[in-house]
Amino acid sequence: MPKNRIQTAIFTLMMVLVMVYGMICYNITLEVGGLSNFVFVEALPELAFMGPIAFLLDMLVVSPIASRHAAKLVGPRPQTPFAMVAAISALSVQLMCPLMSLAATLIIKRPANVNILATWIQTTILNLPMAFFWQFFVAGPIVRGVFGTLFGEKREAASNAAEQTAQ
Numbered sequence: 001m002p003k004n005r006i007q008t009a010i011f012t013l014m015m016v017l018v019m020v021y022g023m024i025c026y027n028i029t030l031e032v033g034g035l036s037n038f039v040f041v042e043a044l045p046e047l048a049f050m051g052p053i054a055f056l057l058d059m060l061v062v063s064p065i066a067s068r069h070a071a072k073l074v075g076p077r078p079q080t081p082f083a084m085v086a087a088i089s090a091l092s093v094q095l096m097c098p099l100m101s102l103a104a105t106l107i108i109k110r111p112a113n114v115n116i117l118a119t120w121i122q123t124t125i126l127n128l129p130m131a132f133f134w135q136f137f138v139a140g141p142i143v144r145g146v147f148g149t150l151f152g153e154k155r156e157a158a159s160n161a162a163e164q165t166a167q
Contacts, residue, residue, distance in 0.1 A: 018139040066091035
């Protein structure tokens with residue numbers, strides 16, 4: 001996990017890119033009625049403007065709230081590191097999905113004023129299960145794995161465990 005502000009920004013950027021790109025592909029697939037190769041290219045222009053929105057929302061609003069509430073859920077010393085990761089991931093999805101669905105409703109779907117609330121609720125309901133599973137089974141493991149490789153997190157954990165065993 002990130003250890004300073006720069007690492008936090010890099011981790012958040014990586015997570016946002018994988019999550020937002022995956023969710024855009026999912027929404028385009030819903031819109032056209034199935035997954036085709038063109039979806040992967042079609043998603044890139046949306047990523048260019050939805051990515052920064054997600055990054056700012058995550059850094060400024062969601063991460064501080066999710067981290068604070070996750071600490072309350074799992075306590076100061078979770079039994080496993082995964083407990084904290086799972087709590088933060090679940091809370092992040094719970095907060096980001098409605099916020100990003102609102103952004104997509106207003107920017108991309110642009111329903112008539114009388115249908116904004118209904119379109120936002122429907123978009124959130126359709127996105128929430130996918131966002132949850134995409135976070136837990138694809139984006140989260142990939143991003144944490146790549147981040148750990150880039151910043152030596154796995155090597156540090158292994159050397160710390162070896163030092164504790166030796167003592």
